Amino acid sequence: MKRTSGVLAVVVTFAATAIAAQAEEFRLGLLTPPPHIWTKAAEAFGAELAEKSGDAHSVAVFPARQLGNEAEMLQQLQTGALDMAFMTVAEVSNRATDLGAFYAPYLANDIAHAGRILRSDTAKALLEPLPGQVGVVGLGYGMAGLRQIVSRGEVESAADLTGLKLRITPFTPILDFYNALGAAPTPMPLPAVYDALANGQVDAIDMDAELIWVLKYYEHADTVIQSDHMMFPMVGLVSARVWADLSEEDRAMIGELMAKHVDGTIDSYVAKEAGWLEQIKDTGKAFRKVDASFFGGAVDDWNAIWSEKAPSLDALRTVAAETK
Numbered sequence: 001m002k003r004t005s006g007v008l009a010v011v012v013t014f015a016a017t018a019i020a021a022q023a024e025e026f027r028l029g030l031l032t033p034p035p036h037i038w039t040k041a042a043e044a045f046g047a048e049l050a051e052k053s054g055d056a057h058s059v060a061v062f063p064a065r066q067l068g069n070e071a072e073m074l075q076q077l078q079t080g081a082l083d084m085a086f087m088t089v090a091e092v093s094n095r096a097t098d099l100g101a102f103y104a105p106y107l108a109n110d111i112a113h114a115g116r117i118l119r120s121d122t123a124k125a126l127l128e129p130l131p132g133q134v135g136v137v138g139l140g141y142g143m144a145g146l147r148q149i150v151s152r153g154e155v156e157s158a159a160d161l162t163g164l165k166l167r168i169t170p171f172t173p174i175l176d177f178y179n180a181l182g183a184a185p186t187p188m189p190l191p192a193v194y195d196a197l198a199n200g201q202v203d204a205i206d207m208d209a210e211l212i213w214v215l216k217y218y219e220h221a222d223t224v225i226q227s228d229h230m231m232f233p234m235v236g237l238v239s240a241r242v243w244a245d246l247s248e249e250d251r252a253m254i255g256e257l258m259a260k261h262v263d264g265t266i267d268s269y270v271a272k273e274a275g276w277l278e279q280i281k282d283t284g285k286a287f288r289k290v291d292a293s294f295f296g297g298a299v300d301d302w303n304a305i306w307s308e309k310a311p312s313l314d315a316l317r318t319v320a321a322e323t324k
């Protein structure tokens with residue numbers, strides 16, 4: 001009897017140790033501020049992971065660049081110092097050039113079309129090389145709104161953007177676009193943008209409707225141009241090193257839940273984008289809605305550069321045509 005209970009105690013202790021070893025608090029980093037749709041999605045992912053794992057796992061969310069800018073967070077993911085991130089595809093495309101295909105100007109006709117492109121198997125297949133190329137596992141896409149332009153001065157035609165210091169997210173496809181246009185693209189991470197526009201460090205910014213409205217960038221502008229010129233995908237990432245140490249069961253649970261919550265951001269932008277644009281219009285700032293013709297030869301120039309750089313561009317164009 002005594003011997004049996006001793007064995008039992010050892011078994012129980014061993015099992016408890018095994019469970020404790022698997023239980024984990026994951027750290028998830030983002031650039032976006034606490035009220036942003038991406039940050040809310042990260043928190044919802046963490047809450048559902050805790051629930052579905054019976055509180056074995058939890059997620060500590062670090063918004064607003066608390067763990068560094070996206071380039072730094074990507075490095076931390078590579079070494080395993082950071083477990084997870086919801087990150088702009090823009091940043092990942094600095095290491096995996098083919099992802100630059102998403103930024104083909106006017107690939108998507110509107111925000112819902114952008115969502116359909118991102119939900120395609122072709123788009124999903126672009127995540128497959130990431131563990132080998134970048135050291136991260138991409139579990140699914142989300143998005144922010146289509147890109148617009150906010151300018152401190154009057155802008156009636158693209159010629160008025162010539163030579164302007166125009167803030168861009170730091171990644172090559174957008175740099176190539178504004179260089180082709182003759183502007184002076186100025187790479188700057190999101191948290192620095194408000195002050196830079198307010199104090200005139202930049203003349204204009206490339207931004208989405210949500211942030212133009214919610215972070216009040218329009219307050220420091222004379223003109224808002226609704227150009228809808230590019231989509232802006234996000235990707236849910238796990239460090240490949242961290243992923244390698246997870247059980248099959250945990251991979252399945254984390255994979256499914258992260259994909260679900262990043263995908264949910266697509267629905268949010270499709271539902272809300274038009275409302276933000278209406279509210280921006282109602283501010284009384286000069287508001288121009290333009291199409292690809294506004295940018296003259298810059299769209300063709302971009303296509304010429306990126307059809308060489310991004311082999312997946314043709315496949316994404318096929319998906320775009322099929323999902324119109």
Ligand code: BEZ
Pocket residue numbers: 031032088144168169170189190206207208211
């Ligand atoms: C930006 O760089 O403009 C940006 C980054 C993350 C979310 C939305 C916008």
